[in-house]
Amino acid sequence: LAKDLAGDHTIAANNARLNWLANLEAKISTSTLLMNTRGVTYNIVGGSINTVINTGFDKFKKSFDYDYLRKAIPDPEFKKGQIDSRGRDWFVEFAKKHRDLVNAASIPGISKNNAKDRRNMRETLSKYGIDAKANELGGWFMKTAEVELRLRGFLAHYLKAKEVFDSKGVTFEAEDPFLIETALRGVTG
Numbered sequence: 001l002a003k004d005l006a007g008d009h010t011i012a013a014n015n016a017r018l019n020w021l022a023n024l025e026a027k028i029s030t031s032t033l034l035m036n037t038r039g040v041t042y043n044i045v046g047g048s049i050n051t052v053i054n055t056g057f058d059k060f061k062k063s064f065d066y067d068y069l070r071k072a073i074p075d076p077e078f079k080k081g082q083i084d085s086r087g088r089d090w091f092v093e094f095a096k097k098h099r100d101l102v103n104a105a106s107i108p109g110i111s112k113n114n115a116k117d118r119r120n121m122r123e124t125l126s127k128y129g130i131d132a133k134a135n136e137l138g139g140w141f142m143k144t145a146e147v148e149l150r151l152r153g154f155l156a157h158y159l160k161a162k163e164v165f166d167s168k169g170v171t172f173e174a175e176d177p178f179l180i181e182t183a184l185r186g187v188t189g
Contacts, residue, residue, distance in 0.1 A: 039142065040142060040144075040145045043142065043145050043146065043149065044145050044148070044149060047145075047149035047153065048060065048149065048152070050153075051063075051149075051152060051153045051156050051157075051186075054156075054157065054160070054186055055156040055157055055159070055160040055186070056160065059156040059157075059159045059160045059163070060152065060156045062155075062156070062159055063151075063152045063153075063155035063156040063159065064152070066086070066087055066088070066091075069086075069091060069155065070084045070086055072159055072162065073091075073094065073158070073174050074174045075090070075174075076173075076174060076175065088151075091151065091155060092147070092151055095150070095151055095154045095155070150187050153186060153187040154183050154184065154186070154187050155183075156186075157182065157183040157184075157185075157186030157187060158179065158180070158182075158183035160186070161179055161182040161183055161186075162179060165179075
């Protein structure tokens with residue numbers, strides 16, 4: 001039996017020891033779950049298949065083709081005669097910028113309480129003794145896969161929406177809110 005601070009064997013001391021062991025097990029389970037490459041693989045395959053089902057394989061494939069993306073999504077700050085060398089980072093920022101604008105507009109189905117959600121998560125992790133660094137390291141595989149999935153999903157849905165409207169003779173600016181909202185809704189479901 002476990003002893004309390006006074007050195008006595010008590011039920012409360014046993015409960016505290018069991019609680020500590022349960023928290024330790026939860027930390028280990030969470031870390032192994034997040035670090036497990038099988039979960040990441042399922043996430044990538046499942047998310048990619050959903051994007052292909054929604055947009056078609058052609059748009060999914062084109063979401064990886066930066067030459068095509070540079071032509072399909074023009075940069076409003078691009079000056080004629082410059083070499084367009086936008087890569088993955090530009091398209092990530094493009095998607096993030098518009099996600100934040102949509103969050104501010106509170107479109108249903110997209111959480112606008114990200115800061116509050118992160119604060120609550122940090123409070124919960126701190127309460128159980130899991131520091132932010134361990135959580136970030138544990139979630140690196142999943143976070144990396146999720147960012148890539150959301151980027152490819154956003155770009156593929158953007159290209160699909162643009163194609164559908166272009167076929168009807170309707171054209172949009174690269175950053176038209178309706179086109180962006182359509183792409184974001186494809187990512188969030």
